Amino acid sequence: MKSRVLVITSGKGGVGKTTTTANLGTALAMMNYRVVLIDTDIGLRNLDVVMGLENRIVFDIVDVVHGNCKLKQALIKDKRIEGLHLLPAAQTKDKTAITPHQMKNLTNELRKDYDFILVDCPAGIEQGFKNAIAGADDAIIVATPEVSSVRDADRIVGLLEAAGLSNARLIINRLRSKMVKRGDMMDIEDILDILSIDLLGVVPEDESIVISTNRGEPAVLDDNSRAGQAYRRIARRLDGEELEIQAFNDPSWLMDRFKKILRLAK
């Protein structure tokens, strides 16, 4: 299989880039792919704690590009799932410690050993963003159904296009179906109308994300997490499977759930 470098970006901070990277990466590894997650948020690293791997960091991405260690030495192996690795960001340097050129070389090096290389992009549109997108084949934009997030996502679409990444796909995160039903939250169509990019998936607002982040265990590892289920579906879609996108406000979806419960009860 040809390896793919995917950058997960958003412009705005706090919309769930890191959570999305951790969950999609874990889900893809659960599907027996070889996956490496790269945290490019130098100075504000977080993917390590979301993954629960913060105690095992010895070297980081800056050590690798500056030649202080071998690439393999900096990669942290996830013990829960076979084939999942993390390349952590440096915490004491800043974003200018790496150049887009170095980033591109790094991702190309990783292509040899991995099927999926997921790059967690920092918030903003400065150097960190430019580094993160440098080696990417495709981009995933994460946005929440809020004015500020969608506005920033629109800006990111433009910047990605200017950088030659015109096939960005959208994940709508933290959708609250009750608020959508009340007319107090923009729905999927509203957002797609405005951004006019392809939808990759929708993740519902889910308290289990907070719990799984507290524990350092991605939600996809929890069978009962709704957000985890949504991320697993997105991973299958990334794998090329044609899977219907659940809107979470569709009554037929609720009916399906209901039927499933009945079947389990039998």
Added chain:
Amino acid sequence: MALLDFISRFFMKDNPPSKEVARERLRLVLVHDRASVSPDFINQLKEDLIRVIQEYLDIDEDALQVSLENEEDSIALVANIPVKGLKKVINQ
């Protein structure tokens, strides 16, 4: 609180749901965001405009001005194109 909310919404139908407000505000802010385009974009547009208009009119290329201007709730393409003469007048 939720009940109060419901009642107030029931009686004040002129209050649009907040998502409509969000969508409209977003539409406007993006019109402005997208209008701040690069000089390259304007130059490209200018060249294409000249090419098309020259099929019909003899225009003063050097004096041609094109810009995108922000108005209250929309953007306008403002073009000032001095015409030197009519090239092809086809009477139908």
